[in-house]
Amino acid sequence: MSVHVRFAPSPTGSLHLGSALTALLNRLFASKRGGTMLLRIDDTDAERTVSGAESAILADLGWLGIGWDEGPVRQSARIERHVEAANAAEHTTIREGALYLSAPGVRPFVIVRGDGRPTYHWATVVDDLDFGITHVIRGGDHRANEDLHAAGFRALGAEPPEFIHHAVVLGADGKLSKREGDASVADLRAAGYPPQAVVNMLGLVASSGPGEVLDMDELVARFDPERIARGDVRLDPARLRSLSAMHLARLGSAELVEAVLPFCGPGTPAAAVAAMAPALRGAHTLVEAAELVACVLDTPSERATLPELADLRRELPEHLDEMQARAFVDELRRRGIPLRSARLALTGRTTGPELWAVLAALPRDEAVRRAA
Numbered sequence: 001m002s003v004h005v006r007f008a009p010s011p012t013g014s015l016h017l018g019s020a021l022t023a024l025l026n027r028l029f030a031s032k033r034g035g036t037m038l039l040r041i042d043d044t045d046a047e048r049t050v051s052g053a054e055s056a057i058l059a060d061l062g063w064l065g066i067g068w069d070e071g072p073v074r075q076s077a078r079i080e081r082h083v084e085a086a087n088a089a090e091h092t093t094i095r096e097g098a099l100y101l102s103a104p105g106v107r108p109f110v111i112v113r114g115d116g117r118p119t120y121h122w123a124t125v126v127d128d129l130d131f132g133i134t135h136v137i138r139g140g141d142h143r144a145n146e147d148l149h150a151a152g153f154r155a156l157g158a159e160p161p162e163f164i165h166h167a168v169v170l171g172a173d174g175k176l177s178k179r180e181g182d183a184s185v186a187d188l189r190a191a192g193y194p195p196q197a198v199v200n201m202l203g204l205v206a207s208s209g210p211g212e213v214l215d216m217d218e219l220v221a222r223f224d225p226e227r228i229a230r231g232d233v234r235l236d237p238a239r240l241r242s243l244s245a246m247h248l249a250r251l252g253s254a255e256l257v258e259a260v261l262p263f264c265g266p267g268t269p270a271a272a273v274a275a276m277a278p279a280l281r282g283a284h285t286l287v288e289a290a291e292l293v294a295c296v297l298d299t300p301s302e303r304a305t306l307p308e309l310a311d312l313r314r315e316l317p318e319h320l321d322e323m324q325a326r327a328f329v330d331e332l333r334r335r336g337i338p339l340r341s342a343r344l345a346l347t348g349r350t351t352g353p354e355l356w357a358v359l360a361a362l363p364r365d366e367a368v369r370r371a372a
Ligand code: GLU
Pocket: 008, 009, 010, 042, 124, 137, 138, 142
C-alpha cells in the first residue's frame, strides 16, 4: 500500500517550529517512501481560528520549501460528513445532549457536541480514514490522543493508521523560546535566517548525525523514521547560526543578492550588493549581511581618518578576497593599529560586521577615501 500522510495545522497563527518540524517529517517520510502528503486545515474550532492564519501557514511552508501533493482541505467543509460518520459509528451514546463514543478500553469522549459540531478528535479520525492516511506523524503533545483516535477508527469498522509521535520542540533560551516554548518560522525569517538553515536544523532532529549542511534532497536521502527523536528537543541557537552561515556561503551570487536585498534599506542597488557578494558570504544571517551592505554604502557621517591604513590599502588590489582581507587585518594588528580605529575610519561605527568582511566589501578607492 502506498504511503499517504498529512500535515494538519490548526489555523491559530504563523507556524511554530514544532509544527514546522511536523510538516517536514511528513514531507520527508512521504518523499522517502514514494508516497504523497495531504495538507489539511483543522479549522473546526471557530473560536480558535485566527483570520489570516491559514495564508500565513501556507506562506511559511512555501518559504521553507515544504510542498504538499493534495489539498489544502478544510475540515470545516466536511462537517456534514463527520456527523454522518458519527451516526454510523458503533458504541455511541447520547448524554447531556452530546454524542459520545464509549468504545472498549478508552474513556468515553464527545464526538459531536450538543450544537451539532464535531469535535477535533472525531473530525480527525473521519478525515484520516476518508483520505486514506496510512501514517499519522505529529508532535508528542498528541500522544495521549492515539488511543482515542484508534478507538474512533475501530468504531467505524476500520484499522487505525500507524501513529508516530515526534519530539516536542522546546526553546533553548529567551531568544528562541516564546510563551509556548518555541519561536515561529516567521520570527526566524525576520531575524534573517535563510530557509535552508531552518529546514536543515529541523531535519537534523530526525537523525542523530552530526550537524552537517544538508539540503532537502539530502535530508530525504538520509531520512530514517526509526531515528526520529521522540523525547523533547531543544533547538540550539548556535547551531542554527552556524548552519545559517554555511548555507549563505553556499548560495550563488544572484540568490544571495535576492535574499539580502529585502533586509537592506529602500533603494539599495542590487548591483552594489552583487559586488560585495564574496564578503557577504561570511555573514551568519541576512540581517548581518545587510548591515555589511549598509556599512559600505553609507558614507560615514563623521570622518575619523587613519592615514596609515589608507597607505597600506593603496598598495593592494581593488578588491580583496576573504584571505587577503583577513591577512590585512593581521597586518594592522602587527603594526599595532587598533582595529577599533580601523573600523571607525572605514564605517564611522564602533561595532558592526567583522572587520575583514568590511575590508572585503569596500573597494580600494572607497576605503582609501574614508581613511586618508
Ligand atoms: N490540528 C492539530 C494540531 O495542530 C493536529 C492534529 C493531528 O495531527 O492529528 O495540533
